[in-house]
Amino acid sequence: MKKVRYFAAACVALVPFLVTHASGAAPVVTPWHLDRINQVSLPLDGNSSMGNLTGAGISIYIVDTGVLASHEQFGGRVVAGIDVPTENGSAPIVPVASDCDGHGTHVAGLAAGSTVGVATQATIVSVRVLDCSGDGDVADVVKALQWVRAHHRSGTAAVLNLSLGVDLGDDGTAIDHEILSLIDEGIVVVVAAGNGDASGNPFNACSIAPGDVARALTVGASGSSDMVAYYSNYGSCVDLYAPGGDRLRSITSSWFTSPTAYDIDAGTSMASPLVAGYAALLAQQQPTLCTDSIANAIVERGTQGVLLNVPAGSPSKLLNINTAAIPPTVPGIASNVITSTDGNSLIVSWDKPCDGGSPLTKTTVSLLLNGKVVKRANVDANTTAVRFSGLSNGRTYQVVLKSENALGQGIATSRISTVPVRSIRRGQLIRTTLLAKGPENLSLKWSVSSSSKRVCTLKMSPTRLVTLRTGICRIGLRQIDGEVPVLRSLRIAP
Template sequence: MRRIRRALVVGALLFPMVSATTAVSAPLPDAWHLDRINQQQLPLDSNVSLSALTGAGINIYIVDSGVLASHEQFGGRVVPGIDIPTSLGDSVVTPETTDCDGHGTHVSGLAAGSTVGVAPQARIIAVRVLDCDGGGNVRDVVEALKWIRGHHKSGVAAVVNLSLGVDLGDNGAAIDTQVAALIEEGVVVTVAAGNGDANAQALNACNISPGDVPRALTVGATTIADSMATYSNFGPCIDLLAPGGTSQRPVQSAWITSPTSYDMDVGTSMASPLVAGYAALLAQQQPGLCTDQIANAIVARATPGVLSGVGPTTANRMLFINTAPIEVGVPGQPSHVVTSIDNASVVASWDAPCDGGSPITATTVSLLRNGKVLARKIVAPGTTAVRFSGVKNNYKYQVVVKARNAIGEGVATHRVTTGMVRNLRVGLSTPLTYVATFGGDLELIWNVSSSSRSICRVMGVRIRFLRAGTCKIGLRTNADGTPVLRSLRVSR
């Protein structure tokens, strides 16, 4: 498996870092990237203020080389996420938020730095997949994205930035699958379009993963003179362009040498987090918005036709920070559907989706067998679990969940198939997946409550029922997630 690449220009000269003794603090001498995106046309006007919005309360996951949490740009807003290379034993970096490469710190600064970033109060969640040389593995990125899917809170807008990529042919589809799932679960994903091949020859971004994922925001790079950067990948998969700089005028952001050091970098890696920060501003303003509402607004508000050097296959759209309210829409798709069975009953729970900007008024839960609806329950907002009783044993069922608001009906979940409904009798030992299922590709982590240990026991991938009573379990989709609680009735 080929290694993943960060989307910094390969071989680009890094300008000398500002040393700790001569460190620049606000106002920066060269925040042209911010200056450019608060106006539609050149020339730059030296005004870098973007919005009264700050991204406060919004999580931006930076999937990268980690983040130097102590940097002055972050003011305590960096939260350790997960350090995949460490957990898989490829390298060891402690604490988890440390960045031994620099790329992730630079990218984080552009998304959410206090003076170099677009969303200066957003929370940065450091998800480390790149090592000290900026390299990584597809497998690690897939793990990281799964972790985010379990970690983020459904129904609350969040942003993921991926300033990295791999050739689609190098198992990129595995990353694409996870990116698409994140978007379906309500997360805005911004992706660097990539900086061409090893010789900086620009490529079609549709051949790069995850830049080819349709609902992701794939970002190409521009120069200070408003031309498309020659290294920037191109093509119909590019949604918009944003400042990425050139070696003559790179982009300045936080660096890892010290909490007050800065560095100049070049690439679509720098353009993508600017869009991530913008998404956080919009999410802060209307926290219930769904992914596509935010992503579509960002594309629709980009300034058309102002860039030079844009080829015929790339849309000529330049990032423009415009925080006018977004029109409300229908709710999104509920996520994290968990089903469990016991005698003659099915219990389904779910996470409420984004509400489209208008409160959810009801949720419909349907129980099906062989594609036919057997029962339907309509529950009030705030209820996120229902029990269907009186169903026949020895069958599997499907569950579909759908929310609605004043605007209309939202998108239904996929059908989630239950385990086979049956009596959980003393002495039964059965695979966990026959008792509870998750509507997706994440595995459930089981915990039996201590009060139930004499009644049921999990052994490996099986559960055994020891005595009649109530077996209380907690089901999580990752180690840090909030468990879904279930009470299974065990009979003689």
Template sequence: MCNTSPLLYRLFSRALRLPLECHMPGACRRIYSETISGFAGDFSDADLSRLERCLPPSSVFYKEPDATVFKAEDSTYWHPPDSPEEEQATQQRQRRQAQQQQGQGGRRLGRRMHQQALLMPRVEAFEERTLTPVSVSGPINMAAISEGLNLSDPAPKTQTVDGQLWNLDRIDQRDLPLDSKYIYGAAGVAGTGKGTTIYVVDSGVRLTHQEFKTQDGSRSRASYGYDFVEDDYVADDCDGHGTHVSGSAIGLQVGVAKEAEVVAVRILDCTGSGTISDTVAALDWVAANHRKPAVVTLSLGIQVGSWSRVLEDAVRSLTNTHGVTVVVASGNSGVDACYVAPANVPEVISVSASNLASKGNGSKAGDAEDMYKWSNSGPCIDLWAPGVDIFSACGGPSRCETVTDSSYTYASGTSMAVPQVAGVAAAYLSANPDALPRDVSAALISTATLDKIVSTRFKPGTPNRLLYSRLGAPTVVAAASGP
């Protein structure tokens, strides 16, 4: 039906006994074959009626309207002040139940077939842009931020960091105060993510930023995958969200996994929004083209009160069938993440954002660590990671005054927590390249630092597990007091 060639369609239609009216290449926009079997497009009511007549009985498992996805950077989009949090969660639950019931009706059931015909909520990122004197001052000297980095040093390696990189300082130690160091690797464990690829499904990447260089400067460790916004192979970043996420994941100075690679798969436009159909297409592309060991980041989501069965299915298939570890932002609406897709999918690593109030002023033992005030929580969360005032590469003109290959900026949200978890996952996969996604998840969860976040905003059943990056280091972990 979606084949653009009338001749080929005539040949196939004879074999399948399909009438010529079933040829609708103009309506089809995306065809899925790896994570799900189906297609997406702009279908009128008449087109849908034709599909009912053309497709064999019980061949359609479900159909779903398309929707917007948004970056998981914080904004009032995610937490409108006039919408009570619990009411939003209730709306999500009701809409979820309605979709499930609709998918169980009669003739439209069958094998997986995704037909996106109506308007859907868009996908956006979970982040908050923060313009500070540093972030608007143009290029800076990274020597003032961190020093002492040498990837050739025997493991464990130590990077001396300033307070601006508090997130790196926090994840490598169990307790406060911060010690102005990021220690990575252990005996026999490089801790740099070398040989691992992180597929950043996002707004693209600024390939030439200095954070993505190898230590000898010979090449960039970032590359383009595919751009589903422009439908080409140049996944450049005009929003900057993807560059910031990529920097936190693999940046030479600001990143966790300093020798891992990033492949940018663009689904967010210059305003930081995209569609579920493009997101599923991106996951399908990763399934077909990824190099193992691989990690995928989804620092994005759909609006509160919406759901997407096809997005859940695609993520689940990428993990279970294709063996790719998927790290997902829990969202910034202050609700239970079990009602947010795809953070609710058990097979992914669902990440929420933590905060440390004293991060820039010299922390001390006993300082309170809190959750980011808008972070989602609940029993579907796997890990917490720093997500407030995260310093990383700037790749968009709305984020820093001058966008160059040495510009940096701050951002907050569960978007910013995701790449740190992805970086630790990459480091683990570098040492354990045959590990399955469930092995990666288990490793990160079992070594997490317990019961450090103090908050009255936790939803019931929220696990209190803070990301710990030194997976190969000898340590004693206290028994968990929660899920």
């Protein structure tokens, strides 16, 4: 057994969860890992069909060593996302976010390869956090996950796979924090449970990040005879098992050495992307579902009682591809809530939440001052901005949003502090940051609206500036995918 352990410059170990590796295996027509998960019990029936769903239109973010985009399994479906090691200057590779290790290409193949993967038409977004030696550190993973959050278009279903992890004590909570915000943002997050310690002894998956995140799908590994794999971490943080291979039979998938290369690996790294592929199928079928609905359905549908040697405290559930419709729920919570000031008004804008599978009927926006609701607006499902007028200059308010569908009211957002209400005088020079406020860690960019008619001019090069009436300007703020923040001063022209 070859145990691969990677060390970051900061002496924090980020471990791709892979236990064995052998190259040169030929592609197989019916991989056992796919054959197994579309049926309830052994023996294998030789059928690996996933039905009519393919994951088409759904992005799966593969946070790993990169992905060989030209591999025949991907048919041009790989999008180069962020490449943190190259950005850090440590290991430039061409093309960007390609793979010089192999792990990420193998994992991506299992999630979305055309014959070795589950979601055969999903889009793969390569998010490279580990370099050619498989080294990476927590800060790089955090940076990559923040990039994913900005890149993801709110309100569209997506999936993220992390076949790596770190001890919670090695600043793993920093990764957990980002994972939770991705789930809130509408991304189904699937993570590997891990392959035990340096000596190969499995341990409780609750002691690694992000395997310990309850709302993530944490996946253990099983072998070809349905035995829980000898290396697989265990415990209550494991949600379900999926084929990851063992000493008898490993998992065949795409490899980075050429567009026609394959290899066999075993590990929870291989089990996790099978679940990610399944999540993409469900997301394609019901793209407005909230992420927790998809995650819960995947766990509930796991086949109970077929696994052997299940460790005490671990669930006896094996991945089972079941594409029945998922019942609708109440809506999720709005994201990207932005507040901007306009004279004695506040403008609140947001991105629509997941509707839970039943159309939104209304959104209620409450404005609070000193903890008391002072104004409330009920708007229809398609409205994503409201104006509150007649407010007190210099005061900071709070907003709370809650959406509703036929099943009832969703959970309210937390109380979000607004910018202070501020009158803008002609000729005043003011920093744009004082006029509007968006979510933390998100990039904000400004541009000038063509309707500004030179009433408002910008000193630097920021955003959308819309004339409200002569001499007074309204600021519109929009998050731009992957852009660097541009927050400058603007001048309100006479």
